[in-house]
Amino acid sequence: MSAESDDGSPRRRVVVTGANAGLGYFVTEQLAATGVTVVMACRDRGRAETAASLVRERVPGADLEIVVADLADLDSVRRAALEIRSGGAVDTLVANAGVVGSRKRATTADGFELQFGTNHLGHFALIAHLLPDLAAADAGRIIHLGSISHRWVRLDLDDPMMVSRYRNYAAYARSKLAVMTFGFELDRRLREAGSSVRSIVAHPGFALENLTEQRPGIVRRRWLPAPVVGPMRTVSQGKDQGARPLTLAATGADVAGGEYWGPDGWFQLTGAPAVVRAKKHARNRRVAARLWNLSARLTRLQPAIG
Template sequence: MSADARGGSPRATRRRVVVTGASAGLGYFVSEQLAATGARVVLACRDEGRAERAAESIRAVVPDADLQIVLTDLADLASTRAAAEQIAADGPVDALVANAGVVGSRRRRVTSDGFELQFGTNHLGHFALVSHLLPAIAAAEAGRIVHVGSIAHRFARLDLDDPMMVRQYRGHLAYSRSKLAVMTFGFELDRRLRESGSTVRSLVAHPGFSLENLTERRPGITRRRWLPSPLIGLMRTVSQGKDQGARPLTYAAIGADVQGGEYWGPDGWFQLTGSPALVRAQRHAHSRKVAARLWNLSSRLTRVHPILE
């Protein structure tokens, strides 16, 4: 399938797809795009009111959208477990798009379990959710897990001796490290799934450089700031809207030619903009030595362990 063909979405009728952080940004547009393909979309969101507004907005675009709301706070391991149990009780999960996350925090903050907020939400929360949902994903005919990475992984290395950045905290570095952890886990999970003989596939996708100001308008969902037209024009040369940035994530979730262990993102310059395509992650995101340490640390901190069957 060509990159241009990937500008649209393949059909996913009757598939059940869970999207975390579905009430805004990338998660919202992934959910809208999936609903348009006929998938049943589980909106896994922290705030019920925002989730309901998102569902209303999706139905304004896709009147026959099949949606379910499950309250999920990735910064709270108890909430994550409860959400997974609720989702699994309804049957197999064909795909999980692990999208929710915290982007930037100037001061160091912690989750309800005491983890640094960005590492604790973006990585540990999803590590726990994936672990709890694996049996339901394995019960699907060809279950798939899409971990949402970032081009920010290029500029960081994991410090697993101080993963919570207690000694020195910098918000942008905390974000980059959390996304590198997401990607390292995603690639390692697929390797272990293959070794175990599982039919589940794990892969990573990223949205490029996606900005709210370039995003299609959705009342109550998108929030644009006024900016001069020349600046908007300049932004369009190196960035795109979140609606377009969501497309690699959507394609990774339901594309027929997608394989485990792959990395999907925009096909443009420096992977900043463009249509969904196979792209390359930095070599350090594939380190098995680092991945083993991260896996063991994550399991110990969350007190859960992925069951690979």
């Protein structure tokens, strides 16, 4: 069971997928500093333990749990959800984990295109498993990791696995658009059902490893000449800063369901966390309904609303 906070009340318990690296690591570190219990849902236990040790060094008293969860394997997602649920209440899920594919099309353990299957379907399944627990929380939240890349693509639900024509960038961008479309639709359905659970989408802007605060064993910067790094800072930021919209969406008292959080700077590339605008097609209800039904059929799971 989760530990108690300083005032004797139970700590809020927040699940972060992909918590051992990149944005997920910094979300974990930032959340731990607020006093919540963070469940680090990671594909590799060894890497998760390394990340957890570093968080504890930087945040004395950090309350962390580790659960093995491979979003590219629905059986692993099911087992992870059972372990998470058996460990105590679930107040918030930060659905952060994701993959970027390669030039050659690859598939998940269940035969789905790797990026659509991991970034969207894996989280769709995890949310379906955890939604009853989130609904039982005082004010459950689900944070979905969006991307500015959603602006330049549309979903092709006739060929969601890109069998006929695969392009890596398009596959990634479509997977993130699917995440966002589902996140917004989930909140609409939760509101209609009178649920207290909030579904929020957040994105990191243009977040690069080379501009990220040093974390031994976690951040791997490549050497770049100073004249290159300077201009990079005008249009991009570190992953530590990019994590802040996700952390705020997970903890902010004034965050509302259905909102889209990201950097407040030019083109949403850098800046402080703020409510920003998503492209209209990410909130298309007709497309969202098709995506929902497709996702439920492929995962054989149906999120229980209300």
